[in-house]
Amino acid sequence: MKIRGFEVVSNYQDQGINLPRRQTLASAGYDLEAAEDITIPSIWRLNFVRIFRLIRNGHQIFERDYEMAEKLLKPILVPTGLKAYMPEDEVLILANRSSNTFKRNLSLPNGIGVIDADYYDNPKNEGEIFVQMINYGVRPLHIHKGDRIAQGIFMKYLKTDDDDPIDRQRISGFGSTNENEGH
Ligand SMILES: O=c1ccn([C@H]2C[C@H](O)[C@@H](COP(=O)(O)OP(=O)(O)OP(=O)(O)O)O2)c(=O)[nH]1
Numbered sequence: 001m002k003i004r005g006f007e008v009v010s011n012y013q014d015q016g017i018n019l020p021r022r023q024t025l026a027s028a029g030y031d032l033e034a035a036e037d038i039t040i041p042s043i044w045r046l047n048f049v050r051i052f053r054l055i056r057n058g059h060q061i062f063e064r065d066y067e068m069a070e071k072l073l074k075p076i077l078v079p080t081g082l083k084a085y086m087p088e089d090e091v092l093i094l095a096n097r098s099s100n101t102f103k104r105n106l107s108l109p110n111g112i113g114v115i116d117a118d119y120y121d122n123p124k125n126e127g128e129i130f131v132q133m134i135n136y137g138v139r140p141l142h143i144h145k146g147d148r149i150a151q152g153i154f155m156k157y158l159k160t161d162d163d164d165p166i167d168r169q170r171i172s173g174f175g176s177t178n179e180n181e182g183h
């Protein structure tokens with residue numbers, strides 16, 4: 001019987017995606033690997049530095065300057081090629097690996113990632129798990145396919161006495177429950 005686990009999404013079938021594994025008997029996290037080579041640029045890129053220079057020198061900052069910097073601050077979504085299934089009262093928490101911050105200046109800008117049980121097999125992206133990442137170091141970081149980038153921990157979550165969820169269908173993630181957003 002299937003209870004909880006990981007599967008490879010259709011787009012990545014036969015592309016050598018490894019199912020996540022725990023590294024030791026008592027490790028809580030299943031290590032997730034990047035499904036592709038990807039570069040995470042530093043947030044301190046030229047245009048961003050330019051904004052700081054403008055602010056420091058007391059220049060007027062135009063809307064286009066903000067827009068340019070905001071574009072650069074967007075986190076990179078690292079594909080995993082994986083989806084996770086679990087009972088409805090469980091959640092998969094994505095957590096950073098401590099070595100990412102300790103050695104590489106690589107962090108999850110959302111702190112933790114919340115992978116809902118109903119994200120699995122959603123109509124828009126099949127429930128593929130993406131890891132949002134920012135590189136707060138000064139050099140670009142090259143992630144290689146197969147690098148372990150984050151860890152997933154399955155947990156039970158609790159409900160309030162008067163729990164009354166809005167009964168809508170999850171069609172995707174990343175703001176999909178806001179109007180006209182999502183990914
Ligand atoms: O790091 C993450 C965080 C979320 N998700 C997916 C799975 C999750 O079930 C869905 C929604 O995430 P969340 O509820 O945290 O984001 P939201 O901004 O509230 O989006 P939504 O309106 O789609 O719920 O996006 C990821 O793949 N990676």
Ligand SMILES: [Mg+2]
Pocket residue numbers: 177
């Ligand atoms: Mg949500």
